[in-house]
Amino acid sequence: xxxxxxxxxxxxxxxxxxxxxxxxxxxxxxxxxxxxxxxxxxxxxxxxxxxxxxxxxxxxxxxxxxxxxxxxxxxxxxxxxxxxxxxxxxxxxxxxxxxxxxxxxxxxxxxxxxxxxxxxxxxxxxxxxxxxxxxxxxxxxxxxxxxxxxxxxxxxxxxxxxxxxxxxxxxxxxxxxxxxxxxxxxxxxxxxxxxxxxxxxxxxxxxxxxxxxxxxxxxxxxxxxxxxxxxxxxxxxxxxxxxxxxxxxxxxxxxxxxxxxxxxxxxxxxxxxxxxxxxxxxxxxxxxxxxxxxxxxxxxxxxxxxxxxxxxxxxxxxxxxxxxxxxxxxxxxxxxxxxxxxxxxxxxxxxxxxxxxxxxxxxxxxxxxxxxxxxxxxxxxxxxxxxxxxxxxxxxxxxxxxxxxxxxxxx
Amino acid sequence: xxxxxxxxxxxxxxxxxxxxxxxxxxxxxxxxxxxxxxxxxxxxxxxxxxxxxxxxxxxxxxxxxxxxxxxxxxxxxxxxxxxxxxxxxxxxxxxxxxxxxxxxxxxxxxxxxxxxxxxxxxxxxxxxxxxxxxxxxxxxxxxxxxxxxxxxxxxxxxxxxxxxxxxxxxxxxxxxxxxxxxxxxxxxxxxxxxxx
Numbered sequence: 206x207x208x209x210x211x212x213x214x215x216x217x218x219x220x221x222x223x224x225x226x227x228x229x230x231x232x233x234x235x236x237x238x239x240x241x242x243x244x245x246x247x248x249x250x251x252x253x254x255x256x257x258x259x260x261x262x263x264x265x266x267x268x269x270x271x272x273x274x275x276x277x278x279x280x281x282x283x284x285x286x287x288x289x290x291x292x293x294x295x296x297x298x299x300x301x302x303x304x305x306x307x308x309x310x311x312x313x314x315x316x317x318x319x320x321x322x323x324x325x326x327x328x329x330x331x332x333x334x335x336x337x338x339x340x341x342x343x344x345x346x347x348x349x350x351x352x353x354x355x356x357x358x359x360x361x362x363x364x365x366x367x368x369x370x371x372x373x374x375x376x377x378x379x380x381x382x383x384x385x386x387x388x389x390x391x392x393x394x395x396x397x398x399x400x401x402x403x404x405x406x407x408x409x410x411x412x413x414x415x416x417x418x419x420x421x422x423x424x425x426x427x428x429x430x431x432x433x434x435x436x437x438x439x440x441x442x443x444x445x446x447x448x449x450x451x452x453x454x455x456x457x458x459x460x461x462x463x464x465x466x467x468x469x470x471x472x473x474x475x476x477x478x479x480x481x482x483x484x485x486x487x488x489x490x491x492x493x494x495x496x497x498x499x500x501x502x503x504x505x506x507x508x509x510x511x512x513x514x515x516x517x518x519x520x521x522x523x524x525x526x527x528x529x530x531x532x533x534x535x536x537x538x539x540x541x542x543x544x545x546x547x548x549x550x551x552x553x554x555x556x557x558x559x560x561x562x563x564x565x566x567x568x569x570x571x572x573x574x575x576x577x578x579x580x581x582x583x584x585x586x587x588x589x590x591x592x593x594x595x596x597x598x599x600x601x602x603x604x605x606x607x608x609x610x611x612x613x614x615x616x
Numbered sequence: 617x618x619x620x621x622x623x624x625x626x627x628x629x630x631x632x633x634x635x636x637x638x639x640x641x642x643x644x645x646x647x648x649x650x651x652x653x654x655x656x657x658x659x660x661x662x663x664x665x666x667x668x669x670x671x672x673x674x675x676x677x678x679x680x681x682x683x684x685x686x687x688x689x690x691x692x693x694x695x696x697x698x699x700x701x702x703x704x705x706x707x708x709x710x711x712x713x714x715x716x717x718x719x720x721x722x723x724x725x726x727x728x729x730x731x732x733x734x735x736x737x738x739x740x741x742x743x744x745x746x747x748x749x750x751x752x753x754x755x756x757x758x759x760x761x762x763x764x765x766x767x768x769x770x771x772x773x774x775x776x777x778x779x780x781x782x783x784x785x786x787x788x789x790x791x792x793x794x795x796x797x798x799x800x801x802x803x804x805x806x807x808x809x810x811x812x
Binding site for chain 1: 705706707708709710711712713715717719720721722724725728729732733735737738739741742743744745746753755762764766768
């Protein structure tokens, strides 16, 4: 059987071993790192790219979008060291407040992970899969390969060099990569050139997937986590489109996409996970308890970022996924917010019901009481509404809207 | 053949220049904005932005130093059921729609959502207070946000629903200098604004 695998099999790899890997393009074993700690750029091309990237890193360090949270940074940095298997002074991970599902790797070892990704992953193994994938881009030197390829193909286009130095150097996790803040310059690339380059990038994405899953395998993470991320994302996008009576379409199927089609990618990762799991007798864990302990204190912020995108299908999918562990005050409050922001016929009642349910939980946030209060006032239940608003002010005496809430209560 | 092609180029250049939307100077005197009903008295001469394809009949924007640095926005009577953003059919994010019976919380959410649906994640409401506007009590909202260019912007909105229509004056600008520089004039304009 002919497979689409493009990388040389190591001593352990053989045709017979690949029978369970019909979809996989890249073998995860034998992908060794091409850079080590202390790596320095080798030539003028690479040095120029590094200088541009260092400027971007300084911008990110000072960006108001950066999530400066030492606990989360330490936690995500710990995952990185866990999968690399050593301390990682060569990799620097920044958390960025962007509601989009995305992570990016820069050629200098700077990794960017969006809060929109943290909102969606369900356990530590899934985050490890993303970090491993991005680290794969760095350790396999994808950026400089792509940069040189672009330069060769665009030698006649002087104006292009700046865009290429920024755009080509960044590898992005998202299938919506062009929407990322940091790689906007890539959109300046001439379409014809882009078409010829993006297939090259797809191969790199496949290699990074394979590299990432091999890192997970040796650090004891459940390997099926990588494919589950994509399964969740497909489900969410279907729910988002269905809500608007739109048809789900995978943009990464486009010839312009830098990424492999999402479903192919999911199948490849699942195949590889089964293959590697079959070769290992080590226990594997998704480390969900550790993930929940780290992320629960930030769940309110992460949900707020998603719900206020006003994509009701995606928001309800996310909430219902999280509620598989049981509803609580925070989730019910955000469910009410989805309905209130959607504002369709019947949503006012649905929102009111969700707020009422939220305030019955001991963990109901103060904002749930405010929303409950306003919903009661709209329903003509003035005394109950004032009681709820008063409860909101008691819980949050320094509320930013305390003035207008008191004004409303006095009416 | 050369001469006619030069002529054609010149003609095209003139035609294109004629098509370019232009800023218009707004005199420092009482003037109607965003329709015929809302009147304001600017102290400075502002520049009215040319209409954009996404602009609705109910909004208008001015600037003193360019919209990237400062912008003064007006909504002159948005009717119930309408929005200041256009909903694209293929877009799964919903643009916020105004309803005349919105609570203060709803109005703040609507204003915030108009930024969030356009990809702004870092958006903080600084304060929400009652405010005198157009002869009654309205809402004054202070906020700040981080656009994707990384330069923090501050904003203030004063809004009130009159006869089931939304009236708004909004100042927004780069947090360093430009917002604060125009805030006194904004406050004067809010105080002197009237409906006719």
